[in-house]
Structure formats: structure tokens, C-alpha cells
């Protein structure tokens with residue numbers, strides 16, 4: 001949800017995560033990292049943060065320090081504002097997700113050395129709390145699924161046109 005004071009810094013509050021999201025960077029920030037992020041990445045001087053006011057807002061919203069990914073629901077919908085990787089690689093053996101082919105192959109060699117390296121990989125949509133910091137990926141259901149022929153609505157229209 002957007003908050004008028006937070007909006008002046010280009011950040012908003014995500015109720016589900018209990019964290020602040022920087023809309024420009026697409027990353028989630030906890031109470032301790034917000035000021036550092038605004039200062040280092042966005043050069044705080046331009047904003048002139050009123051720290052008392054900011055802390056007051058963070059307390060009011062009950063912003064947390066961090067979010068434990070194990071609390072994510074199965075079939076987690078895409079979290080608005082966070083960077084989305086629509087073609088991440090998922091491990092067949094343990095469901096671990098990596099952003100690149102090289103990275104998932106490295107994971108496979110390290111964690112499943114006795115299983116032959118797959119020649120093809122399943123691709124999924126995934127997000128990270130902080131993609132620049134290369135935090136862990138988690139699978140999400142994207143909000144705007146690209147339409148394709150397997151889509152129920154698309155099949156319905158195709159069947160209409162055939163009749």
C-alpha cells in the first residue's frame with residue numbers, strides 16, 4: 001500500500017511481507033536497511049529525511065526487520081513492486097531456483113552430484129526480496145500471465161471461431 005510520506009522517497013509498504021519496497025529498485029527493505037538504502041543507492045541528500053518522522057511512520061505501519069521465506073504460501077502470487085524473473089530455472093530434484101542456466105548447473109553439481117545433469121530445465125517465474133543482493137529466489141504466479149494457446153479463455157475463443 002502506498003503511504004503519502006513514504007511515497008516522497010519512492011517507497012511503499014507491503015502489508016503481506018511487512019517490509020518496505022523500493023519501487024525504483026524492486027527490492028524489499030527492512031527497518032534497518034531503509035535509511036542505508038536511501039542514502040547509498042538514492043543519495044539521501046536530495047530527500048532530506050526527517051528521521052523522527054520516518055521512524056514514526058515505520059512504527060505505525062509495524063514494518064519488520066526481515067521476512068522469512070519459509071512463511072511464503074504455496075502458489076504465492078507475484079508480489080507487487082518486487083523485481084520479477086519470468087524465466088528462472090528450477091531444480092527437478094529439490095525445487096531450488098536460480099536465475100541463470102550456469103547457476104542452476106552449479107547448484108546441481110554441488111547438491112546432486114550422483115544424478116546426471118539434466119539436458120533441459122523447467123522454467124518458472126520467480127522473485128527475490130533483494131535481487132541486487134542476490135537473495136534466494138522463490139516461485140510466484142505472475143499477475144499478467146502471457147496469453148498462450150493452453151490458456152482456458154484462449155481455447156474458448158479458438159473453439160468459438162472454429163464453429
Ligand SMILES: [Zn+2]
Nearest residue numbers: 022024025041
Ligand atoms: Zn532503491
Ligand SMILES: [Zn+2]
Nearest residue numbers: 091093094096
Ligand atoms: Zn537441487
